Amino acid sequence: MTSRPPRPRERGIPEATVARLPVYLRALQALQDRGTLTVSSEALASAAGVNSAKLRKDLSHLGSYGTRGVGYEVEYLVYQISRELGLTQDWAVAIAGIGNLGRALANYGGFGTRGFRIAALLDADPAMVGQSVASLDVRHIDNLEDVVRSTGVSIGVITTPAASAQGVATRFVQAGVASILNFAPVVLNVPDGVDVRKVDLSIELQILAFHAQRRADGDGRDAERAGLELM
Amino acid sequence: MTSRPPRPRERGIPEATVARLPVYLRALQALQDRGTLTVSSEALASAAGVNSAKLRKDLSHLGSYGTRGVGYEVEYLVYQISRELGLTQDWAVAIAGIGNLGRALANYGGFGTRGFRIAALLDADPAMVGQSVASLDVRHIDNLEDVVRSTGVSIGVITTPAASAQGVATRFVQAGVASILNFAPVVLNVPDGVDVRKVDLSIELQILAFHAQRRADGDGRDAERAGLELM
Numbered sequence: 214m215t216s217r218p219p220r221p222r223e224r225g226i227p228e229a230t231v232a233r234l235p236v237y238l239r240a241l242q243a244l245q246d247r248g249t250l251t252v253s254s255e256a257l258a259s260a261a262g263v264n265s266a267k268l269r270k271d272l273s274h275l276g277s278y279g280t281r282g283v284g285y286e287v288e289y290l291v292y293q294i295s296r297e298l299g300l301t302q303d304w305a306v307a308i309a310g311i312g313n314l315g316r317a318l319a320n321y322g323g324f325g326t327r328g329f330r331i332a333a334l335l336d337a338d339p340a341m342v343g344q345s346v347a348s349l350d351v352r353h354i355d356n357l358e359d360v361v362r363s364t365g366v367s368i369g370v371i372t373t374p375a376a377s378a379q380g381v382a383t384r385f386v387q388a389g390v391a392s393i394l395n396f397a398p399v400v401l402n403v404p405d406g407v408d409v410r411k412v413d414l415s416i417e418l419q420i421l422a423f424h425a426q427r428r429a430d431g432d433g434r435d436a437e438r439a440g441l442e443l444m
Numbered sequence: 445m446t447s448r449p450p451r452p453r454e455r456g457i458p459e460a461t462v463a464r465l466p467v468y469l470r471a472l473q474a475l476q477d478r479g480t481l482t483v484s485s486e487a488l489a490s491a492a493g494v495n496s497a498k499l500r501k502d503l504s505h506l507g508s509y510g511t512r513g514v515g516y517e518v519e520y521l522v523y524q525i526s527r528e529l530g531l532t533q534d535w536a537v538a539i540a541g542i543g544n545l546g547r548a549l550a551n552y553g554g555f556g557t558r559g560f561r562i563a564a565l566l567d568a569d570p571a572m573v574g575q576s577v578a579s580l581d582v583r584h585i586d587n588l589e590d591v592v593r594s595t596g597v598s599i600g601v602i603t604t605p606a607a608s609a610q611g612v613a614t615r616f617v618q619a620g621v622a623s624i625l626n627f628a629p630v631v632l633n634v635p636d637g638v639d640v641r642k643v644d645l646s647i648e649l650q651i652l653a654f655h656a657q658r659r660a661d662g663d664g665r666d667a668e669r670a671g672l673e674l675m
Contacts, residue, residue: 412645
């Protein structure tokens, strides 16, 4: 963690820009891994799959404008975006529901490098409790409050069956967890001030189907352009 | 499948509207399950987590305006959105990479009800080939072309390790699959006209972290509003 003066543009970043910052960050980290020191807005935009005008606009919200003829300094831009997203902190994550999806997330390599630490795994099945998954012992869901407190969990991931998801969400909230990522196919009711993001894996397929249908209808040019914008 | 005249507004739907149609569809299907016949734009907007002006604008792109004092007919709107998304067709899906995530997707109940049929499972591990997962036999990835042809696969899902993903994508494309959903943490190179959507599970966490940081900074009102918009 670094100590710096408050960010001047802190409050004004559009939600759509926030959603693209992780995509820019991933592209920048790939450049960093290859030892690249500076990048033009065109090259970065292309790596991130957006047009360069949108990229420059997005980064201007962070107070980052690049240098004419040089572009952006990769290392500093990684730092700026990480700080903006809160990734210079360490976020402890608990996963509730250790079926196939919970296991896949527990073993997902992409979290650790981005400031997310899987701190706890919870399940209601006594046969699962005590098993080691991704070097963590699975704890019983009845210990949720203890586990959240002792491991400092601030983000809860729900990968339980639909019928259990609301109960788990309510317990997360009561234990003080105000950020929930929900994979269960159900809409969660949570109090104001709790941030829920819902991942519905079939939604991505539905958007693909929309474009595939357009192509099948002989409207290939439209689908192609849309595909490029989406990547 | 239903045969109807061509849709008049076919080409003009904004990409952001397309991305919200599956969310409206899910809310409508929940209403349908409860026997609801009509719904006001306010009630549907609230169930879908958007404001009602945006909802009405989105649905107007489908030529659906509702009836003053009555709202929308649930059943007809389900049909209109399903048709627009291409879900009145049957889409055969192949999953390549049958680790935890591939298994989770193969067993995911939400696909079948939305017109997606998991038609084939592929893996490179000989020990996995022939195993039964979600009532399908896992086939060797070397048979990809045969499997795509014999099962009519039009959407390929990649849940392989990062190092194998590009090779699998290239084989999908060569076998005629023009829609790819990629879970592997790598950017795929595909020819023009192939539609790739990338799912990065850490991106959702990063957006949650952004809002959690805002709340921690005492900017709770903003985070709350953003959370509502995102749901």
